[in-house]
Amino acid sequence: MKFKTFFWFVAPSVFMMLLFIAAPLISVFIQSFQVTQPVMQQVEVETCTPGFLTQTCTTEVKTVPTIDEETGKTITTTSWVGLQSYRNVLQMDKVWEAVSNGALRDILQIDFWRALRFTLVFTLLTLPLVIGVGLIIALAVNNATKAVRGPVIFISLLPFIITPVIGSLSIYWLFVGDGILTATLERWTGQDIAMFAQAWTIELLMYFYRVWHVAPFAFVIFYAGLQTVNMDTLESAIIDGANRFERLRYVIVPHLMPLIIFIALIHLMDCYRVFDEIIGFRSEAHVISLQWLTFNFLTPDDAGNRAISRAAASSMLTMIGIVILLILPLRRTWRDHKGGAH
């Protein structure tokens, strides 16, 4: 393809990527080093609030933002604060203190590290499960008789098309309080079960939900890959006396390796941004994720305050985390790619 043709072919998508990905990223990057705050002033205010029959009026000194007389907008100042927002999020002083005291568990009481712990465990634990379950379904469907294949594929794909937040809410409602499944389990075991009362049961449900939700994606990819397995190699493996497992181990899996890497990449990127489960399961008291942390910084309180700077720092840290996680699989793809070019 001529360069010019190529250029005009990709230009719209490059433009969109610059506008919607690069520009916000740069903006967030800059904001993570800045703090914008209103200019506050102390004023004495008399406020009257209703009781049931009469009002109570109180006079107190309030700290309120200054409003520009002309524009009617709040006057704000923006200052460069260096790494202060990162320090506020990471709280390294407390981390070192915990390390020097030998009380490593204390680190997990800092929101960022608590969120990082869960996010990492969640990502790394669900990864092999998604790939494994996806592969098993793909092999099962591939070996199923043609007549049932269509319906089986359809049913296997269902979890994937459910909107994540709706899916997690459904699981929540099935298990919370006297939800159908909890009630059934309680009748069955004769014990009072509270799935949302402690961290580990919530985490277990989250792992289960994520694998249930994403495995169909892995399945579809693997199933497509299985159609391209070289039959000659498989047949010669059979002649060489390879059993089913050996054929899987030495023929099929190596053939699917690029797809496994692909799914691992997508899964790492998606999982590191785990969010819907936290909101759907209302697990903030027990389990939080990095993405939720950013969201929490951005949510305005009743007085309208948002911690924009810390939110920016927290999203930058999330991005750095994803990049670190992706280095390994990306290096492998890069090597394969270079190898293939020879």
Next chain:
Amino acid sequence: MYLKKLALAGAVSLMGTSAFAACAYENEVPLKSLSAGFEAWKAVTDAMAECGNFQAELDQEFRTKQPAAFEANPSLYHIGGVSNGTVTPLLNAGTIRPLDDLVAKYGQNLSPNQLIKVDGKTMAIAMMVNTQHLMYRSDIFEELNLDVPTTWDEVFAAAETIKAAGVVDHPIGATMKSGWNLAQEFVNMYPGFGGAFFNADNTTAVNSDAGLKALATMEKTLAYTDPEVLVSDSTYVQQQFQQGKIAISNLWASRGGAMDDEAESSVVGKVKMAAAPMAMDGGAPATTLWWDGIVIAANITDEEADAAFRLAMEGLDEEMVKANNEAAIWLVKGYEPGPLAEGAIATATASPAAPAYPSTTQMGLLHTALGNELPAFLTGERDAAATLVAIEEAYTTSAKEAGVLE
């Protein structure tokens, strides 16, 4: 035949829309409002809609939308529904207008109690009061021969008896969902022990003896609640009550009406209200007083503001209150306090009275800090003293970022 039917259907639907016979006038100016979505707001906005040309948005997430929507010029909404917690950002940004002229013009039926004055200027019109107060199953209390508790110690004693009797799943229901709700529990309890939230220099004072006592009381509650209490919000507790699973709760007065809703509740007539329990003898009820009311945007034309206020007065009239007497503890003329209002009135008129929820920037920041740091204490990961230190630090960090502290 078909045409005839169509014409008939058209006529009927026209009759439907011209229901603003109930309104004293016909509204000519297109108006919009944004408010919370609970029962009382539905009643008020429905009454406003009778005058025509009015679009109401009822959204429980209104608090996150309102500041930005009112800051737009022209404002995206003319009428806002606020409470004393959520009016703060609007007051701070100057996006709502003083209403004194309009009150003089259309507010003949308002009582002075309804006018929310800031520095002598009326900035909002209150329509109802709300507070968290004691709700209890009167049938269970009678059966077990229990007195209505007036302090938290008595609540725990009663809960112990109820637990021993095993008549309900969990004696106490609590709105302790991690975040805003849980923080609110502390905000109720802490002043009950005589604690002040802030020092004169805007630093927080929660790391105190009263703070420790408030935490201890909250922890005691856990022994009697559902183990999943850290996910239960007001709606969840309301449903637990309606389904007869709990016997006592310090719940919002605005949820009272739902107890006698025959379509949902299996305990109609059995839930009674009393003043919020006191945290210590001779103290104020351990709760905060709230009001809900309307504000008018600043960034709209005077004609629109005029029409909006007139419409709001139509929504807050006697007729609406009479039709929806049980929907709230109304401040509007014509309200007749029923049995469901007893608890809220007792709370509001107690001496010393419960404090109003402070509408300040600092309180917003502290509320968030509380909501984020309290769960670790209740799950047992952190002790009370360390939790108070963590709350103090979290508040200090965000207060510095917000420019409240140097």
